Amino acid sequence: MGKFIVSEFLCEQRQELPVASADISEKSILVVGANVGLGFEASVHLAQLRPKHLLVTARDVAKCQQTIIDIQQRASISAIDAQPLELGSFKSVVQFVNQFEEDGFQVNALIANAGMQTTRYSKTVDGWETTLQVNYLSTALLSILMLPHLIETSTPQSASRLVIVSSELHYLANKLSGAGRWPSILEKLDDLDYCTSSVMSDRYNLSKLLEVMFVRELSSRLPASTPVAVSAVNPGFCHSRLTRSTETNPFMRLGVATMKTLLARTTEMGSRTLVHPAVEPGEIGRHGRYLSCCEPKEESDYVLSTEGREVSRRVWLETIDVLNKVDSRVQRIVDEHLRAR
């Protein structure tokens, strides 16, 4: 059953996870949000495996430069570049993809790791609620614009990978119930009047649910002849800076620190869940799946329910509509590479 079960969570938190050792000397890997946390540790792992090329992103040029220095302190790699990417701006996503193409880079695996957690309502420069855009819409835009590049490098022997970093907290998302009756799901989720404090307290979980749905929708539209393996991963509860903006008072800080001391995986252990699906064989079995402890696991009951499937399909269509207004390549990529459902 796709539910958050405390005993299962505790068991998984203690599980030792596999260290990737695949030969990636001919692979080019892209890690989004690599300056700190899970993205940084995943990048160090990948750099130690000596890929053909490692491209990492951080939100600005200064962070990009520092990220390269930090990774090189832990792994000797010269085939590394960093490009700025701010998910709170569609323009930045488009600029990133254009620069990637101008530089003639290739990608065999894209780890869409960057994400944020807040319970405060704010808007991005594009007018979307920030968590909705950063964790979901911009991640979807990047994934779709990069899809032709993943397809280009994919082979039947070794499929390219799209790894979207989600969370087990998608099991707890509870604000989509009844969404099948909303005229526009994304507009409602964005609406200030709808986004009460109770809705915003679920926003991070919801953004992770939307990522799981996106992976299922995208993978179900990729023809079998297109060997790109797409998965949503759960890194587990890990030490990182993710909760920084929710630790608004000393009690919260103490509570989170205690929870982390008792339960959290090290950042390095958590990062293995990102690296494994990006480089290890077995990608076809992971295609379209939600992964926990590097293995496929059932998505939430809501995702698998009749309503969840219909909401998921509608969110996909609305997402493509929104993103195509940002960049008309989106619909072209969908028409060219995905089948209708």
Ligand SMILES: NC(=O)c1ccc[n+]([C@@H]2O[C@H](COP(=O)([O-])OP(=O)(O)OC[C@H]3O[C@@H](n4cnc5c(N)ncnc54)[C@H](OP(=O)(O)O)[C@@H]3O)[C@@H](O)[C@H]2O)c1
């Ligand atoms: N840690 C956990 O327990 C846990 C559990 C489940 C899932 N996750 C997921 O794991 C992923 C990585 O999180 P983490 O735990 O490593 O947290 P983190 O230490 O806060 O790292 C998050 C990364 O995302 C970047 N980022 C945040 N907002 C961004 C934006 N608007 N545009 C571009 N990049 C942005 C951050 O850049 P800055 O440093 O510049 O902000 C940083 O590189 C996230 O998707 C998170 O939801 C984490």
